[in-house]
Amino acid sequence: MDQNSAMQRIDWSMQHFLNGAFPAPTKIDPLLCFGACLMLACAAVALATYVLKWKSAWSVYLAWSAAFCSSVFLTWELTGSPQNLLAVLAISLPMTLMVAWRMPQLTPFGKGLVAAKLTFAAFIAIWSYGLLRNTSWPFWVQDLLVLLVAPLITLSFFLVISERILLLSGLTLRRSRRAAAMRFLETGYEGEAPKVSIHVPAYAEPPDLLIRTLEALSRLDYENFEVLMIDNNTKDPNLWKPVEACCERLGSRFRFFHVDPICGAKAGALNFALRHTDANAELIAVVDADYIADEDFLKKWTPLFQRKRLGFVQTTHEYREWQDTRFLSKFYGMYVLPHKSLLSALSEFGAAVTVGTMCIIRRSALEEAGGWAEWCQTEDSELAVRLHALGYNGYYFSEASGRGLMPDTLDRIRRQQFRWAFGPVQYMRRHIALYLGLSRHGKLLPAQKFLFLRSGLEALPVFLGPLLAVPVLIATYQEIWLGADYRVSLDVFASLLAYFVSDFLEICISLKLIGHGRLIDTVFYYLANRSINFTRRTAFVCAILGLNWSWHRTDKFIPSHSFMRGFLASRTELLLALAFSGSAMFLSQYARFSSLNYTAFLVACLIINTLGFLSTVALAMLCELELWMKSWRDNKETREALPMQANPLSDTGKGDAGKEAA
Known part of the structure; x- marks a missing residue:
C-alpha cells in the first residue's frame, strides 16, 4: 500500500x-x-x-x-x-x-x-x-x-x-552522622542501663522456628529486659502450645500471649504488646519471628538512647540459609542492597526509617506518636514518618544484629514485595499534607520531605516506562500503514547503551561495596528486579487509587515442590511474554534492520521485554525444580536407610549372627 x-x-x-x-x-x-x-x-x-x-x-x-x-x-x-x-x-x-x-x-x-x-x-x-x-x-x-x-x-x-x-x-x-554515633557508642552507658521490652509478634508460624528465636533472645548479653511473645489469631493449638511451653521453660522474663481474635495484623499485635509492657520499660525492641538476634544486640545499641531526642535505632536486614540454594542466591542481592546502602544512607539526611525487625524504639516517643498504624501495610516505616514529624530523630545502621529467612518461593517473594511497594504509597496518600508542609500535626525538614516522597513514588519510573513506547508506536503506525520512511538515529542508541553501561557498572560497584559484587551477581540483581517489576507496578497503581488490600504475612513453613504453583505465580508474565513475542514476530516483516527504522526499534524493544518476562517464569520454575530435587534426595536417603534398619539378613547382620553361633 x-x-x-x-x-x-x-x-x-x-x-x-x-x-x-x-x-x-x-x-x-x-x-x-x-x-x-x-x-x-x-x-x-x-x-x-x-x-x-x-x-x-x-x-x-x-x-x-x-x-x-x-x-x-x-x-x-x-x-x-x-x-x-x-x-x-x-x-x-x-x-x-x-x-x-x-x-x-x-x-x-x-x-x-x-x-x-x-x-x-x-x-x-x-x-x-x-x-x-x-x-x-x-x-x-x-x-x-x-x-x-x-x-x-x-x-x-x-x-x-x-x-x-x-x-x-x-x-x-x-557518613559523618554515622561516624559520630559510632564514637558515642564507644563511651557506653553512664549509670544503669534502661529496661527493654522485646516484642515478638507471630501468626501461624512453625513452632521450632519461634523456639529458636526465643532461645536466641534468652542468650542476650543484657541484664534488664523482658520478652513478650504475642501469638495472634493462630487457630491450630499445635502451633502455639509448644511456644507457650518454651516461654515457661525460659523463665519469668518471657511472657506468652495467645490472642484470638485481634485486628490490625502485625500492628495490632504490637499495640497489644505495648499495652502489656512492663511499666518500667523505657525502650521497645521488635524482633520478627524468624530472626536470630546476636548476643550484643541490646548492649551495642541502647547507649545511643542517652540522647533525649533519639526516637529509634534500626539495624539492617540480613539473611541466613540462602547460600545453598540457587534460587535464593539470585534474589539475595536484590534484598540486601537497598537495606545496606540505600536505607542506611537516609540516616545521613535525617530521614532514617524503621523496617519492622531488629529495631529499638523509645517507648515514650512511640506512645506520643499514637502507637502502630493498624491501617497500613508497612506499619514500621510509617511510624518513622510520624516520629520525625514530632521532632525525634533516628539512625539506620548498615551493621546487622540478627539474621532472618528470605521467602523461599517466587509467590512468597512477590507477596512480600507487593506489600513493601504498596505501604509507602499508602501512607504517602495519608501524609501528603505533611510532605508538602501543609499539616498542623508536625513538621518535616526539606530533605525528609523529598526522601519520604521518593519512597512513596519509588515505582513511578517503572510505571512510566511503558509510556515512552507511545511515540515509537505512532512512528511504527506511520511506517506500516502510511508508508513513511523514518530511521532511528544512531546517537539515540548510543545514549541508551551508554546509560545502561553506566547503570550496570554503578550497580556492580554498589554490590561490591557490601561484599556481594561478582559480575554474575549484578546480572542476577537485574533479573530478580525485572521479575517483580510487574508486581511493583500493580502495587503502585492499587495504592495510588486507594484500593484496600488485605495484609499477608510471609509464610515460613518449608514448601513442597509444585510446578503448578510456579506456573500460577508467573502466569501473568508468561501471557505477556507470549503477547510481546507474537507482536514482535508480526512486526518483523515490516522491520528494516539494515536501515534501522522505528518498526525495527520496536521489535527489538519487544524482544528485550519478552526476555524480561521469561526471566520471571524461569526463576519460578528454578525454585520448584530445586524443591523437587531436594525432595527426591531426601526420599532417596530415606529409602537407602530403611533396608539397613529393617533387613535382618544384611551383611552386617549375617556377620553378627555368625559370630554369635561361633
Missing part, C-alpha cells in the same frame, strides 16, 4: 496530527552525543574512584573535570557543531554544580556524580522538547503534552538520580 492511497483513507486532521512527528535525522545530535559521552565518563570515574580509593579531594575533582572536558571534546569532534552544546552546558552545568555544592553530606565524588546525572537529565529533557517542537502537531497538542508529561518525567529523573546516589552511598556520602 503506497502512501498516497493510505492518506485518502484516513481523516485529514489525523494525518496532520501524525505527519512529520519523526523526521529522519541528517546528522548526529550534539546533545545526545554529549549525554552518551558523559555517561561513559561517569562509569570511568566511578570505577577509578572505587579501585584507586583516592584520598585527596582534588584528585576526584580533577577526574570529574577531565570527564566533562573529554565529553565536550569528543562531542565537538563527532558533531562539529558545539554552539548549541556549549550554550546548554553553560546554563545546566552551573545549576547542577550549585545543587551538588549545597549538599554537605556528599563526598567530592558524590557532588560530581550529582552534577553529571543532572546535566545528563537536562540534556535529554532539552533534546526531547526540541524533538516535540519540530513536529507538525498543533501547538495546543504540544503545549498539552509538555504540561502533562514534563512534570512526571522531571520527577522521575530526580527519583532515579537520588536512588543511584543512595545506592552508591559508600562512595557518594561522607
Whole structure:
C-alpha cells in the first residue's frame, strides 16, 4: 500500500496530527552525543574512584573535570557543531554544580556524580522538547503534552538520580552522622542501663522456628529486659502450645500471649504488646519471628538512647540459609542492597526509617506518636514518618544484629514485595499534607520531605516506562500503514547503551561495596528486579487509587515442590511474554534492520521485554525444580536407610549372627 492511497483513507486532521512527528535525522545530535559521552565518563570515574580509593579531594575533582572536558571534546569532534552544546552546558552545568555544592553530606565524588546525572537529565529533557517542537502537531497538542508529561518525567529523573546516589552511598556520602554515633557508642552507658521490652509478634508460624528465636533472645548479653511473645489469631493449638511451653521453660522474663481474635495484623499485635509492657520499660525492641538476634544486640545499641531526642535505632536486614540454594542466591542481592546502602544512607539526611525487625524504639516517643498504624501495610516505616514529624530523630545502621529467612518461593517473594511497594504509597496518600508542609500535626525538614516522597513514588519510573513506547508506536503506525520512511538515529542508541553501561557498572560497584559484587551477581540483581517489576507496578497503581488490600504475612513453613504453583505465580508474565513475542514476530516483516527504522526499534524493544518476562517464569520454575530435587534426595536417603534398619539378613547382620553361633 503506497502512501498516497493510505492518506485518502484516513481523516485529514489525523494525518496532520501524525505527519512529520519523526523526521529522519541528517546528522548526529550534539546533545545526545554529549549525554552518551558523559555517561561513559561517569562509569570511568566511578570505577577509578572505587579501585584507586583516592584520598585527596582534588584528585576526584580533577577526574570529574577531565570527564566533562573529554565529553565536550569528543562531542565537538563527532558533531562539529558545539554552539548549541556549549550554550546548554553553560546554563545546566552551573545549576547542577550549585545543587551538588549545597549538599554537605556528599563526598567530592558524590557532588560530581550529582552534577553529571543532572546535566545528563537536562540534556535529554532539552533534546526531547526540541524533538516535540519540530513536529507538525498543533501547538495546543504540544503545549498539552509538555504540561502533562514534563512534570512526571522531571520527577522521575530526580527519583532515579537520588536512588543511584543512595545506592552508591559508600562512595557518594561522607557518613559523618554515622561516624559520630559510632564514637558515642564507644563511651557506653553512664549509670544503669534502661529496661527493654522485646516484642515478638507471630501468626501461624512453625513452632521450632519461634523456639529458636526465643532461645536466641534468652542468650542476650543484657541484664534488664523482658520478652513478650504475642501469638495472634493462630487457630491450630499445635502451633502455639509448644511456644507457650518454651516461654515457661525460659523463665519469668518471657511472657506468652495467645490472642484470638485481634485486628490490625502485625500492628495490632504490637499495640497489644505495648499495652502489656512492663511499666518500667523505657525502650521497645521488635524482633520478627524468624530472626536470630546476636548476643550484643541490646548492649551495642541502647547507649545511643542517652540522647533525649533519639526516637529509634534500626539495624539492617540480613539473611541466613540462602547460600545453598540457587534460587535464593539470585534474589539475595536484590534484598540486601537497598537495606545496606540505600536505607542506611537516609540516616545521613535525617530521614532514617524503621523496617519492622531488629529495631529499638523509645517507648515514650512511640506512645506520643499514637502507637502502630493498624491501617497500613508497612506499619514500621510509617511510624518513622510520624516520629520525625514530632521532632525525634533516628539512625539506620548498615551493621546487622540478627539474621532472618528470605521467602523461599517466587509467590512468597512477590507477596512480600507487593506489600513493601504498596505501604509507602499508602501512607504517602495519608501524609501528603505533611510532605508538602501543609499539616498542623508536625513538621518535616526539606530533605525528609523529598526522601519520604521518593519512597512513596519509588515505582513511578517503572510505571512510566511503558509510556515512552507511545511515540515509537505512532512512528511504527506511520511506517506500516502510511508508508513513511523514518530511521532511528544512531546517537539515540548510543545514549541508551551508554546509560545502561553506566547503570550496570554503578550497580556492580554498589554490590561490591557490601561484599556481594561478582559480575554474575549484578546480572542476577537485574533479573530478580525485572521479575517483580510487574508486581511493583500493580502495587503502585492499587495504592495510588486507594484500593484496600488485605495484609499477608510471609509464610515460613518449608514448601513442597509444585510446578503448578510456579506456573500460577508467573502466569501473568508468561501471557505477556507470549503477547510481546507474537507482536514482535508480526512486526518483523515490516522491520528494516539494515536501515534501522522505528518498526525495527520496536521489535527489538519487544524482544528485550519478552526476555524480561521469561526471566520471571524461569526463576519460578528454578525454585520448584530445586524443591523437587531436594525432595527426591531426601526420599532417596530415606529409602537407602530403611533396608539397613529393617533387613535382618544384611551383611552386617549375617556377620553378627555368625559370630554369635561361633
